[in-house]
Amino acid sequence: KAGVTQTPRYLIKTRGQQVTLSCSPISGHRSVSWYQQTPGQGLQFLFEYFSETQRNKGNFPGRFSGRQFSNSRSEMNVSTLELGDSALYLCASSSSGGTLDEQFFGPGTRLTVL
Amino acid sequence: DQQVKQNSPSLSVQEGRISILNCDYTNSMFDYFLWYKKYPAEGPTFLISISSIKDKNEDGRFTVFLNKSAKHLSLHIVPSQPGDSAVYFCAASEYGSGNTGKLIFGQGTTLQVKP
Numbered sequence: 725k726a727g728v729t730q731t732p733r734y735l736i737k738t739r740g741q742q743v744t745l746s747c748s749p750i751s752g753h754r755s756v757s758w759y760q761q762t763p764g765q766g767l768q769f770l771f772e773y774f775s776e777t778q779r780n781k782g783n784f785p786g787r788f789s790g791r792q793f794s795n796s797r798s799e800m801n802v803s804t805l806e807l808g809d810s811a812l813y814l815c816a817s818s819s820s821g822g823t824l825d826e827q828f829f830g831p832g833t834r835l836t837v838l
Numbered sequence: 839d840q841q842v843k844q845n846s847p848s849l850s851v852q853e854g855r856i857s858i859l860n861c862d863y864t865n866s867m868f869d870y871f872l873w874y875k876k877y878p879a880e881g882p883t884f885l886i887s888i889s890s891i892k893d894k895n896e897d898g899r900f901t902v903f904l905n906k907s908a909k910h911l912s913l914h915i916v917p918s919q920p921g922d923s924a925v926y927f928c929a930a931s932e933y934g935s936g937n938t939g940k941l942i943f944g945q946g947t948t949l950q951v952k953p
Binding site: 728755756757759764765766767768769772773774779780782814816818820821822823824826827828829830831832 | 932
């Protein structure tokens with residue numbers, strides 16, 4: 725079974741631009757969560773989607789948004805990029821997003837904002 | 839507010855010895871705890887978990903201990919192997935419809951196992 729894939733793997737943008745990251749979950753998984761990883765902060769939860777609906781959201785500004793398609797693939801968008809948005813963005817999929825559901829992570833997209 | 843804390847950024851142990859990674863949490867509503875391992879250029883992979891109704895869970899060389907009164911958990915790796923060298927993240931979750939798909943992670947501890 726193919727794992728979680730994320731594209732692109734690396735991205736360089738400048739301040740003020742916007743960016744879209746893509747995540748394809750494991751086949752059959754309907755829940756996709758997004759996390760931001762920065763040095764010293766660990767992974768911070770951005771949001772979770774299930775059946776094309778955002779069910780849960782972390783404490784990030786409205787510049788961070790996402791969506792999920794009918795095939796469970798998900799995208800996240802960051803508008804008006806700031807230097808502090810430079811991070812590794814990870815997505816994880818699980819069958820239903822429940823507490824005991826194991827989350828499987830993709831390799832991440834490394835975003836650098838100049 | 840960091841609800842899950844890993845106060846040791848790094849740990850170095852000799853091959854064959856025990857590695858002990860620690861994690862503290864502040865939210866008493868957490869009821870499920872996990873450890874993930876992360877190699878460079880890869881996403882975190884699930885290692886072991888423990889429910890709040892237990893105080894110990896063992897899987898091969900890996901054992902997780904939970905002390906609810908102290909809000910503390912630890913991961914023991916015995917014996918440690920060079921291939922265990924990675925970043926280890928402690929994570930917690932809280933049951934409830936408002937918490938779907940959400941894990942709260944610590945900052946991570948980089949473990950180096952020397953041959």
